[in-house]
Amino acid sequence: MIGAMTHRADPESIPETALDWHRAGRGAVLATVVETWGSAPRPAGSQLVIAGDGAFMGSVSGGCVEGAVVLEAAAALTEGRPRLLSYGVSDGDAFAVGLACGGRIRVLLQPVGAALPEAVLAALVAARTARRGVALLSNLTNGAVRLCDEADDPLAAEIRQALRSGHATLHGEWFIAPHLPPLRLILIGASHIAQALLPMAQACGHDVTLIDPRDAFASPERFPGARILHDWPDTALAGLGLDARTAVVTLSHDAKLDDPAILAALASEAYYIGCLGSTRTHAKRLERLQITGVSKESLTRIHAPVGLKIAAATPAEIAVSILAEIIKTHRQSQKALTSFSFTSGKISHRGPGV
Structure with a gap:
C-alpha cells in the first residue's frame, strides 16, 4: 500500500516526498516550473516540494529563487489555494530573487490536499511505483487538475507527445507534466x-x-x-x-x-x-x-x-x-x-x- 510506504527523499522522488510529508502532517506544497524564457536554469517540469516547516527538496531554479518560492509556499499552504509566480532578471527585486542568468520562469504552487487533492497525488505515486507513465494536467486559469488516460482525453495528442518525449509542455491554459518511471x-x-x-x-x-x-x-x-x-x-x-x-x-x-x-x-x-x-x-x-x-x-x-x-x-x-x-x-x-x-x-x- 502506498500509504504505508516511506520513500527516499531525493530530487528524483518529489511526488513521493510530497505525499509522505502531507500524510505525516507536515503539510506539503508542490512547486513546478510551468514556463521558461531565455536562459532559465531549470526546464519546464522541474519540481520542488516544500513542507509546512520550511524544509524543501528539489529545485526550480538551481538556487536562484528557491528562498522566495519557499516563502510563497507557506502562504499558499495557509490559504489552501494555488499560486502562479513569475521571476526574472527584470524584476524590481531581481538582485534578491531574480535569475542571474537573465532568463524568466513561471512557477505553479499547489498545496497538497487542497489545490492538489491527496487522491490525485496518491494515484500519481501509485503509477510511478507500478512503472507506468502518466501525465498530470494543471489548469493555470481555474486551478483544476487531473491525472489522465490519453485514450479518452481532449488533449490526447499533446499528452501522448509529452509522455513520448519526456518533456513538459504548456498547451493553452493547461500545463502537461509527464511522469515517467525512474530509470x-x-x-x-x-x-x-x-x-x-x-x-x-x-x-x-x-x-x-x-x-x-x-x-x-x-x-x-x-x-x-x-x-x-x-x-x-x-x-x-x-x-x-x-x-x-x-x-x-x-x-x-x-x-x-x-x-x-x-x-x-x-x-x-x-x-x-x-x-x-x-x-x-x-x-x-x-x-x-x-x-x-x-x-x-x-x-x-x-x-x-x-x-x-x-x-x-x-x-x-x-x-x-x-x-x-x-x-x-x-x-x-x-x-x-x-x-x-x-x-x-x-x-x-x-x-x-x-
Missing part, C-alpha cells in the same frame, strides 16, 4: 566494480538492484543500504520485469550468472545492455549466445567491453565509464521514453482559481 539499473554480480557503480548510479537518479546468488559476495556489509536479490539472474529478472527504462550490466565474470541475464535482457526492451570483459572474452560470449539461437542483429545491442573508452583502470574509474555510457545511451535514445502504458481511467478535480 532503473540492474547489476549482475556483486563485484568490486559494482561496489563503486551502485552508489554513483543512485546519485544520478537510478533505481538500482543488485542480483547475485552468492550471499558472501552480495552482502549488506559490502553493499550497505542496497536492494539485493539472491536469486539466480534469470529468476530474478523474470520477477522484476525489464522495460524500456531499464539498463542491465553484467559484472560477475561468470558465464553461469552473466549469460542468463544477457539472454533475458536481449528478449526485453531494456535500453542498455553492458557486459564486463575483454574483447577476447566478449568474442567467446558471442559464440555461446549464438549457439542458443540469438541473432547477430540482437547481439549488436550489447555494449562490450562495457563503458566509454576513457583509459579507466581502477574499479571506480571503470564504474564512471560504465555510468557515462549508460547516460549517453539513454539521452540519445527515444526508445527509453516510448514503451509505457498509461494509467487507466482518469481522476478529475476542479480546484480554486489560480
Whole structure:
C-alpha cells in the first residue's frame, strides 16, 4: 500500500516526498516550473516540494529563487489555494530573487490536499511505483487538475507527445507534466566494480538492484543500504520485469550468472545492455549466445567491453565509464521514453482559481 510506504527523499522522488510529508502532517506544497524564457536554469517540469516547516527538496531554479518560492509556499499552504509566480532578471527585486542568468520562469504552487487533492497525488505515486507513465494536467486559469488516460482525453495528442518525449509542455491554459518511471539499473554480480557503480548510479537518479546468488559476495556489509536479490539472474529478472527504462550490466565474470541475464535482457526492451570483459572474452560470449539461437542483429545491442573508452583502470574509474555510457545511451535514445502504458481511467478535480 502506498500509504504505508516511506520513500527516499531525493530530487528524483518529489511526488513521493510530497505525499509522505502531507500524510505525516507536515503539510506539503508542490512547486513546478510551468514556463521558461531565455536562459532559465531549470526546464519546464522541474519540481520542488516544500513542507509546512520550511524544509524543501528539489529545485526550480538551481538556487536562484528557491528562498522566495519557499516563502510563497507557506502562504499558499495557509490559504489552501494555488499560486502562479513569475521571476526574472527584470524584476524590481531581481538582485534578491531574480535569475542571474537573465532568463524568466513561471512557477505553479499547489498545496497538497487542497489545490492538489491527496487522491490525485496518491494515484500519481501509485503509477510511478507500478512503472507506468502518466501525465498530470494543471489548469493555470481555474486551478483544476487531473491525472489522465490519453485514450479518452481532449488533449490526447499533446499528452501522448509529452509522455513520448519526456518533456513538459504548456498547451493553452493547461500545463502537461509527464511522469515517467525512474530509470532503473540492474547489476549482475556483486563485484568490486559494482561496489563503486551502485552508489554513483543512485546519485544520478537510478533505481538500482543488485542480483547475485552468492550471499558472501552480495552482502549488506559490502553493499550497505542496497536492494539485493539472491536469486539466480534469470529468476530474478523474470520477477522484476525489464522495460524500456531499464539498463542491465553484467559484472560477475561468470558465464553461469552473466549469460542468463544477457539472454533475458536481449528478449526485453531494456535500453542498455553492458557486459564486463575483454574483447577476447566478449568474442567467446558471442559464440555461446549464438549457439542458443540469438541473432547477430540482437547481439549488436550489447555494449562490450562495457563503458566509454576513457583509459579507466581502477574499479571506480571503470564504474564512471560504465555510468557515462549508460547516460549517453539513454539521452540519445527515444526508445527509453516510448514503451509505457498509461494509467487507466482518469481522476478529475476542479480546484480554486489560480
